[in-house]
Amino acid sequence: MQLLQVLIGGISQGCIYGLIALGFVLIYKATEAVNFAQGELMMLGAFCGLGFSTALGLPYWAVLPCSVLAMGIFGFLTEALVLRPILGQPAFALIMVTIGVGYVARGLITMIPGIGTETHVFEAPFHDEVITLGPLVIGMEQAVIIGASFLLCGGLFALFRYTRVGVAMQAISQNQLAAYYMGIPVKRLNSLVWAISAGMAAVAGVLLAPVTFVHANMGFIGLKAFPAAVIGGFESLPGAIVGGLIIGIVEALAGFYLPEGFKDVAPYVVVLAMLMIRPHGLFGTSMRKRV
Amino acid sequence: MPDPLLTLANVESAYGPVRAIRGVSLSVPPASIVAVLGANGAGKTTILKTISGIIDPQKGSVHFKGEAIHGMDPAGIVRRGLCHVPEGREVFPMLSVLDNLMMGAYTRTDRDGVRRDLEQVFGYFPILKERAKQQAGLLSGGQQQMLAISRAIMGQPELMLLDEPSLGLSPKLTREIFDIVVRINRERGTTLLLVEQNAAIALEVADYGYVLEVGRIVMEDTCERLREKEDIREFYLGMKDAGARGERRWKRKKTWR
Structure with a gap:
């Protein structure tokens, strides 16, 4: 029973990793750049939520969609204004820019007097409630x-499966040039992908905030979501979720059964093992072009 | 002669410092098939990419239906009725055949028209209907070419740019594809600008031809007359006139006359 309890804790943590990893994967698939600011987007999302709930006094359920919307707009604009101008440069440049965006985001937050450097409690209305399933307490x-x-x-x-825009996003990630030939508005859809990723990061941030508090460095969780994306193959959306769950569960088990300190190393050990056994990740595929 | 559907005037395009086409002028009359012939690296593909807005010309102008389209966004050009079937198929490998076709119709909003065109495309290429649910990457090369052409039809173009439809296909399959291409032209009234290395078949199906060498147009005429030209016969169709003694001791020079 205790094991099950630990597993549930791991799964919920893993879901957060999975959501952030989804953001990594979405942006990577669409633009072939790894967005290292994904964790910071989550942190901004959490601060957004904090702002909406303390400054505007919105209830928790209204905070969630508002933060998603705000971060969606932020993501859209980041792509359109910061990343699009350097399109066509080597992928390396794009990655450096995303790292820069992350630093700037963290810097700007800490510059807000009285708020940025503090650790805030962000309580959800269901803070103390539990679900009891027999001996299990969730x-x-x-x-x-x-x-x-x-x-x-x-x-x-x-x-992605059923809407025209979603299929078009898949098309762009598979063959960007052909998407241009078909008249698909590639640039606008890339911005939209960023908006979706940022919106998901906001969900992760607002969900995580009641558990871990809100502070400027909470974005470092991205460092654990990254291995989750790698385990999933970095190109697969279900892979990102499964990867996140694996990391979450491994971490929880390591924290429970192994001595102090192993918890933080465990995700990377898993990634190393995965890269040795299956370099493409769990759901990764390699597709060759037919001539 | 009616007003041309597409006119290129003195177009120059470059990849960085490499000038690929140097002052190309050509025109495509409505409902015709026009072929551009040329060897590797002559700049054929560059012409098509310039027309469809993938690369912007450094000089010159491209007019489609009387409107200047050079420097325009590719999506805007597609919406005006100009679709490009790229060299090497370029299908979306992990999408189903049906989704590939629907992506061709991305710029359209008339659902009924899209469904009608889908039926027509399946009529041209029944194999695509059979495989509608399969991933496009699993199709054979010939089927992918069929898909690429069909995908462009789904955009309901007035002018279709076809880049090397015979690339990597058997002679029989090439024949089949070109038969359909002619049918598309006759039945849908779609104007075609065709780029081909296979000069024999291109000169057979097209009405008018341009010959491109290192970025310049060196000859243009109706295809009937092009077929009779000595230079075309020798350098593009590979037919040699035997000399008086049954063999030739010299290499002929191109004169383009």
């Missing part, structure tokens, strides 16, 4: 994280 916060992640994944799947 915190409401964890249950909400798990539930929301699965809803979000379902929504994303439907978007």
Whole structure:
């Protein structure tokens, strides 16, 4: 039973990793650049949520969509104004710019007097509630994280599978030149991909905030979401979620059974093992062009 | 002669410092098939890419339906009725055949028209209907070429640019594809600008031809007359006139007369 309890904790943490990893994968698939600011986007999302709830006094359920919207706009503009001008430069340049965006985001937040350098409590209304399933006790916060992640994944799947815009995004990631030939507005859709990634980061941030507090350095969680994306193959959306869950569970188990300190190393050990066994990741594919 | 659908005037395009086409002028009358012939590196593909807005010309102008389209966004050009079938198929490998076709119709909003065109495309290439649910990357080369052409048809173009449809295909398959290409022209009234290395088949199906050498147009005429030209016969069709003694001791020079 104790094991199950630990597993549930790991799964809920893994969902957060998965959501951030999804952001990595989405942007990588669309633009072939790794967005190292993904963790910072999550941090901004959490601060957004904090702002909406303390300054505007919105209830928690209204904070979530508002933060998603705000971060979506932020992501859209970041792509359009910061990244698009350097399109066509080597991928290296793009990656450096995303790292820069992350630093700037963290710097700007800490510059807000009285808020940026503090650690804030962001309480959800269901803070103390628990679900009891026999001997099993699940915190409401964890249950909400798990539930929301699965809803979000379902929504994303439907978007990519059944909508014209979603299929077009897939098309762009598979063959950008051909997408141009078909008259698909590649640049606008790339901005939209950034908006979706940033929106998801906001969801992760607002969900995580009640568990870990809100502070300027919470974006470093991205460093653990990155291995999650690698495990999933970096090109697969379900892979990102599965990777996130694996990292979360491994971390939880390592924290429970192994001595202090192993918890933080465990995700990277898993990634190293994965890279040795399956360099393409769990869901990675290699597709060759037929001539 | 009616007003041309597409006119290029003195177009020069370059990849960085390399000038690929140097002052090309050509015109495509409506409902015709026009072929551009030329060897590797002559600049054929560059002409098409310049027309469809993938690269912007440094000089000169491109007019489509009387409107200047050079320097315009590729999506805007597609919306005006100009679709490009790129060299080497360039299908979306992980999307289903059907989704590939629907991407061709991305700029359209008339659902009924899209469905009608889909039926027509499946009529031209029944194999695509059979494989509609399969990933496009799993199709054979010939089927991918069919898909690429069909995808362009789905955009309901008035002018279709075809870049080397015979690339990597068997002679029989090339024949089949070109038969359909002619049918598309006759039945849908789609104007075609065709770029081909296979001069024999291109001169057979096209009405008018341009010959391109190192970025310049060196000859233009109706295809009937082009077929009779000595230079074309020897250098593009590979037919040699035997000399008086049954063999030739010299290498002929191109004169382009």
